[in-house]
Amino acid sequence: MTTTFVSYQQISRDLATSLERVSKKPDVARETEYYNSKIGDIKSVDDFMADTRLYNYALKAHGLEDMSYAKAFIRKVLTEGIDDDDAFANQLSDTRYKELATSFNFKAFDTAATSFDRAQTEVVDKYMRQTLEEDAGNENTGVRLALYFDRTASTITTAMDILADDALAQVVRTALQLPAEVASSNIDKQAAYLDRVLDIEDFQDPEKVGKFLERFTAMWEIENPSDNYDPLAVFSSSSGYGISPDLLLSLNSLKLGGS
Template identity: 70%
Template structure:
């Protein structure tokens, strides 16, 4: 039986080759060809929402496919952009929404938004990486978590950012076997504990991230010998930071039916 760490390193060691294999999958190649052939014609949020294949491709690329049904919600995210401090995406703790805006920044660039590399090759690269991680998770959720952590690690600046992401926090909690009393403590205490046991600066060093993930994968196998972990618990997009009433009102808008 191949260990979680071995499976992770087989993918990570030659990431370009792993991604190339994903790109060659018929369904991925088909949707990518469509996306690249059409995205330049998308000139507005309305255009984006109207083409379901473009819409679904971009959302999956950013790990937001589970929110595809919430069209009014996604419309509000894209319409308000990220430049204003009180923009909708900036009120959400899940950074995937602001990442979507930065890829398709209609608020800042209008009709030219899709002409930029971020909206074209950038989204394709994200889609292929997301697919790679999901495919790995279908075999071993620990591998998906390790690949996800490896990708996000250089962007992490604090223990609080780790706690704001269920998947990142699961990796850290597993690796360091966080005591029950810490996990039951308030969020600030949990963040302090993470920063005590994990030097955040080390996340900028690929070699140190690799050593950390070796530790994580070993502990993951001890805790999850049958690997039946539900990915919904870890990777579903979060809308925290917005009240439930506001979420309901947004998703009841007539725009949600578009």
Template identity: 65%
Template sequence: MTTTYTSYRTIAADMPTSLKRVSEQPDVARETEYYLSKISSIKSVDDFFADGRLYAYAMKAHGLEEMTYAKAFMRKVLTEGVDSDTAFANQLSDSRYKDFAESLNFVRYGAAATSFDRAQKEVAGKYARQTLEETAGADNAGVRLALYFERMAPTITNGYAVIADEALAQVVRTVLQYPPEFAAMDVDRQKAAIEDAVDLADFKDPGKLGKFLERFTALWELDNATGGYDPLAVFGSRSGFGISSDLLLSINTLKLGGR
């Protein structure tokens, strides 16, 4: 039987080949072709939201598929951009929103925002990566968590960034062997405990990050030996479940550099 770590390393060790294989899947190729053929004609935030297919593609590409329904929320992210310290995206602990606003930076570039690679090829690359992780998770949720954590780890600057993202938090709690009750603690106490236990700067070191994920996959294997783990519990679904209003209101509004 293939272990979680072996499956994860098989994909991660040759990521270009893994992504190419996913990009060539008919459904992925079809949606990507549509996105790339249409996105350059989008000249404003209103144009973007008017095309639901483009919007859904970009949301999935940035790992925000579970928030596709929240158009007013996402419109605020785009209309305020990222240039101001007080911009909405800069007030959110979850870095995915800032990444989304940087990809489609209408505030800074206006009608030219979609002419750059960051809005075209880079979004398509993110879509392929997101699909790759989802596909891996269909067989083993631990593999999806490891791939996701590997991608997001360099963006983690404090404990709030971990607990604001349930997938990241699941990996860290598994490695630290925290009980389920830990997630119900006051967020400030969670932040302090994580920062005391983990040197977050290590996540920017590929070698140290690799060791961390090796430990995660081993512990995941032990903790989930009987199977049955539901990835929707941390990654959400098309219907919008998997992300709580409490998380958005009490954690995502914390500044990345604050407190």
């Protein structure tokens, strides 16, 4: 079986071709055609929530597919928008909710919210990337993790950003060869340790991210030989790629409390 590093390189080296291949899958093409045909008719949060097929497409595009059942939660995110500092999405440590509210900013733009590229082509682009990563994960979870880290690395500005996301934390712990038990230790001590051993600013440099992922994929392959791992283990306990509910509440309390 192809190694984690080689599989990751095959996908990321020509990402446009990889994404095009995903877009031509019958189920993806069908759902995208539906989304494109309907999104312009959505004029309110109520419209958005009422079309289950479109709603599910949009949530998957933002990595929130596993939160589709939490409609009251998602409604609050969309209803309050992003412009006010105390808007619900701005109070959540998980930035995916703010990204969703940005894509569908009914609070600011009312009936025109879905007329912008961010609600149309950008959501479709996000859906394709999300699907690509999920497909890769069906073969090798390490590849999915690497693709996700590569996509989101530029958003990392603090050690807490890493710890707030199960997948990012998994990549870093693997690359640094930290034991799994570290994940259950005091979160402030974890952050302090990462600040000591990492230069967080390196994640703004694509070349340095690439080097980091070379190390990660090598370590992943050692710990998880390509023919012996559970493709869903890392993601099954969290909402999409990011934060498990318990960790979300913990980190959000830290953020809101200023401690």
